[in-house]
Amino acid sequence: MPTIKDVAREAGVSIATVSYVLNKKAVAVSPETRRRVLEAARRIGYRANVTARNLRSSETRLIGYAWYEPPPYDAPFGRLNPILDWFAFYLARSAEQAGYHLLTFTYPPDDPTPTYDELIRTGRVDAFVLTGTVDNDPRVRFLLDQAFPFVSFGRSTEAWDFPWVDTDGRAGVRAGVEYLISLGHRRIAILGWPEDSLSGNFRLAGYCDAMEAAGLPVPDGYVLRGVHTEQAGREAFARWMEMPPHERPTAIVTVSDLMAIGIMNEARRQGVQVGRDLSVIGFDDAPMTEYLQPALTTLQQPIDEIAEALITMLEAILNKEPPAETNVLMPPRLIIRESCVPPPEQALP
Amino acid sequence: MPTIKDVAREAGVSIATVSYVLNKKAVAVSPETRRRVLEAARRIGYRANVTARNLRSSETRLIGYAWYEPPPYDAPFGRLNPILDWFAFYLARSAEQAGYHLLTFTYPPDDPTPTYDELIRTGRVDAFVLTGTVDNDPRVRFLLDQAFPFVSFGRSTEAWDFPWVDTDGRAGVRAGVEYLISLGHRRIAILGWPEDSLSGNFRLAGYCDAMEAAGLPVPDGYVLRGVHTEQAGREAFARWMEMPPHERPTAIVTVSDLMAIGIMNEARRQGVQVGRDLSVIGFDDAPMTEYLQPALTTLQQPIDEIAEALITMLEAILNKEPPAETNVLMPPRLIIRESCVPPPEQALP
DNA sequence: CAGATACATTATATCGGTCGAGCAACTATA
DNA sequence: TATAGTTGCTCGACCGATATAATGTATCTG
CATH class of the missing domain: 1.10.260.40 (lambda repressor-like DNA-binding domains)
Incomplete structure (x- = not known):
């Protein structure tokens, strides 16, 4: 050369x-x-030569981005991560427009910090983008502690002040419920994630917002929680079917497509036809959901815009400019397909 | 520091x-x-400091890996790429074990070479890993031309000598067809990709192998081709349904889960119950296929092993050692689920 | 015409490592 | 004892850029 x-x-x-x-x-x-x-x-x-330039300017123009460590290859439910693959693509593209590249790496799920530490100390990257942050996230804690530049797709412990962009799950689910109400539903239930899930709770709050605003009751048993599996969806549906017909929900909102699929599958097994007798809304717009029977109405995370916003934020941080905003919520898009219809005349069979 | x-x-x-x-x-x-x-x-x-070390040794310990440019976000069929996200993960992990990191980048689909050229000339990466190579692939041609190190997940023009690892689609589909034969099927059809698809043709060849070996006839109309859409699956099924009942296939093999889903959806629409009246095999083991009704039997690409083999190969190349093998075929794994059953007593309705 | 000023260009230190050559000090050999 | 060889460590060139300080040259001023 x-x-x-x-x-x-x-x-x-x-x-x-x-x-x-x-x-x-x-x-x-x-x-x-x-x-x-x-x-x-x-x-x-x-x-x-970028290496020479980088040495001189003591930067790398590289942004570290970690993949989730997936469960063992053949684990049930293990290979579902419908969002993050595309997110990485949009992130890479936005980064390139800002003159950066993405360095993708993996880490053992039990202890991420040594991997981040090593990348910092060897001067491998200028910053990190985090995804899938949880409450009390060890990566956020570590990077905050090291004062190393990063942005996060997702919130964490509320008291921590750090730059993030997140899907506004609350507004999204609220919009979903309002859509169901506009179709005529009054008995709307929700299947959420366990109580320790931050984003699950935001989404649940959106449900409560909409129900309250419409003056609709939320009877006992309308709010169920379960882990992120198809099985949890089946079980929740079975629970609702145990209610007396005139109390059963006519529409169900979920916090993930996978759980919505569980509901749809169990409904079919019990002879309830989704898209006619029952309405269901998913979350994520996972691949294939448009080909389900019926095609699933769902809330799509605007991951392209989120990636762009994160890079804009990171660029400002790396240029030592004050970022315009450091906490951004992006509303999901309601993708209307066939799984939601007006409620049937009489209650579910 | x-x-x-x-x-x-x-x-x-x-x-x-x-x-x-x-x-x-x-x-x-x-x-x-x-x-x-x-x-x-x-x-x-x-x-x-890796930058300093890299400058001195004129290497980067970075392997370039490009994402597919997806179609516009909301394009139909655009967000289906079930394999490559996980492949990138396994690739990153294998690379790390060899002391490398992955630099992920994007390129405009119409002309990839300038992006590769830029990364080479600026000394950004030591090598590339290609995916989704096609016949006469411009990237393969370019890198061969530049004598720049790379390995490829997927074959290309047969006359070109370059290191690759590929799923043995021929062996995979053959195994799938043999499985159907073992269930008692004799009227087995296949939906392939258009004639210009390399991997599509390999998979089709596996179908022919198995049918021939079992002495089964392949009547006109049993081999159909279509583009990679759900719609193509629906259309193919409709074509088969136009055949007289006693000539219709009792089992269908496809080259992708998406097309298999199209077949399943159209079958349901026409009152044919897959997993009872008809058997279907997909290809890829895409996320969600295990939750279809019936759960889809499919051929899973061993992307973890492929990624590992590619990195092993690349390591040898970068160390200027002769690689053990430069052309490796990995058989897919047949994931048996509910969509395949023995043929019904009488022909399809 | 000396001296100041602006302009155009160059010499060189620097970033943080790696590595070949070289230098002491010590041990082995003739 | 002189020479050769070994061991243990240091010096300094080098990788390929960037950026500061210095230099050369032309133009302007008094």
């Missing part, structure tokens, strides 16, 4: 001049010299 | 000695000095 020396020799100037011309800094260079340098650089196909 | 100078000062030796100790090179260092250096490095938490 040609170096700056080759360009200098070719153009008959010093390497400093070449550097000035190519970096268009505020140093006077005669038009003739500039032309000669540019021409020489073009001719020999010169491109500045 | 502490540098090698800090360690040298702390230990009372020269930076060269520190370097020798820490890199355990074959240079004589007294046990006492070694101890002092190690102790000093430990005490101040020294880790060698």
Whole structure:
């Protein structure tokens, strides 16, 4: 590969001049010299070596992004992560527009900090983007502690002040419930995540908002919680079916497509036809959900916009400018498909 | 961050000695000095700066891996890429074990070479891993031309000699068809990809292998082709339903889960019950396919092993050792679920 | 015409490592 | 005892950029 020396020799100037011309800094260079340098650089196909540049400027122009460690390959429910693959794509693209690249790495799920620590100490990256943050997240704690630049897709412990962008699950679920209400539903139930799930609780709050605003009752048993599995969806549906017909929900909101699928599957097994007798809303717009029978109405996270907002935020931080905003909520998009219909005349069979 | 100078000062030796100790090179260092250096490095938490090391050794320890450019976010069928997200994870993990990291980047789908060229010329990466290679792939051509190190998940033009690992789609589909034959099927059809698809043709060849080996006829109309959409699956099924009942296939093999879903959806629409009246096999084991009704029997690509094999290959290439093998086929795993059953007594309704 | 000023360009230190060459001090050999 | 070889460590070039300080040259001023 040609170096700056080759360009200098070719153009008959010093390497400093070449550097000035190519970096268009505020140093006077005669038009003739500039032309000669540019021409020489073009001719020999010169491109500045990033490693050398990075060493000099003590940066890397690399943003660390960790994959989730998936459960063992054949674990049930293990291979469902419908959002993050695309998120990484949009993140990479936004980063490139800002002159950065993504360095993707993995870490053992039990203890992430040594991996982050090593990347910091060896000067591998300039910053991190976190995903899937939870309450009391050890990565957030560690990076805050180290005062190392990062942004996060997702919130964490409320008292911690750090830059994040998150899907507004509360507003999203609220919009979903309002949509059901607009279809005529009054008996709407929700299947959430366990109580220790931050985002699960936000989404649940959105349900409560909408029900309260519409003056609809939330009877005992309408709010169920379960882990992120298809099985949990089946079980929740079975529980609702145990209620007397005139008390059963006519519509169900969930916090994930996977759980919505469980509900749909169990409903079919029990002879309840989703999209006719029952309405269901998922969350995530996972691949394939549009091909379910009926196609699933769901809340799509605006991961493209989230990625862009995160990079904008990170850029400001790395340039030591004050970021415009450091806590951004993005409303999900309600993707209307076939699984929601007006409630049937009489209660469920 | 502490540098090698800090360690040298702390230990009372020269930076060269520190370097020798820490890199355990074959240079004589007294046990006492070694101890002092190690102790000093430990005490101040020294880790060698990778940028400096890389500049000196003119390498980056980074492997470039490009994402597919997905179609616009809301394009139909656009967000289906069930394999590559996990592949990237396994690739990153294998790379880390070999002392490398993954640099992920994107490129405009119409012209990938400038992006690859830029990464090469700026010395951003040491090598590339390609995925989704096609016949006459411009990236393969370009990298071969530049003699830049790379390995590929997937084959390309047969005459080109380059290192690749691929799923043995032929063996996989053959195994799938043999499984159907073992269930008692004799009228087995296949839905493949258009003729210009390399992997589609390999998979089709596996179908022919199995049918021929079992002495089963392949009547006109049993081999259909279509693009990678759910719609293509629906259309293929409709075509088969136009055949006289006693000629219709009792089992269908496909080259992708998405097309299998199309077949299942159209079958349901026409009152044919998959998993009772008809057997269907997919390809990929996409997320969610296990929750379809019936759960889809499919061929799972061993992407974890493929990623590992690719990195092993690449490591040898980068160390300028002759790689053990440069063309490796990995058989897919047949994931048996509910969509395949013995053929019904009489022909399809 | 000396001296100041602006402009254009170059020399060189620097970033933080690696590694070949070289130098003491000590041991082995003739 | 002189020479050669070994061991243990240091010096300094080098990787390829960037940026500061210095230098050379032309122009302007008094």
